Amino acid sequence: MVVSTARALYADTDQMGIVNHAVALRWFEQARAEWLRRLGYSYHEMEAEGMLLPVYELQVRYHKSARYDQVVLLDAMLRQPGPVRVIFDYKILDSDSRELLIAGTTHHAVVGRNGRPRRLSESMQTLLSRGKLADSEQP
Secondary structure, eight states, rough: OOOEEEEGGGGGTTTBBBOTTTTTHHHHHHHHHHHHTTTTHHHHHHHTTTOOEEEEEEEEEESSSOOOTTTTEEEEEEEOOSEEEEEEEEEEETTOOOEEEEEEEEEEOBBBBOOOOOOHHHHHHHHHHHHHHHHOOOO
């Protein structure tokens, strides 16, 4: 589900005007945060409840270069909501052509403030399941 847009800043690019590979990770984070916001929830609220979602694995595939000043669509989809792990898939698309520029996946562990594994709260599991259902209903 397209959840947000971003514009490639000059600071995001190299001398050739091509977006640096690491920017994809920031766009993934923005997409994930906006995906949660669309459910009426935020990372801030989750952290206030003592649940953190550090990334323990990620995959990025660069299909085509994003360039300076290009507007991109940020697409995020929850692949697997589990009680102790959460997996998101992402697509970064050109806003005009909808051509796929970058695709990726992040795997998150659920941990408490002490950094030790913990389960998602029942309410958070329900919320994520509702979001997963909404994702599956998208065309």
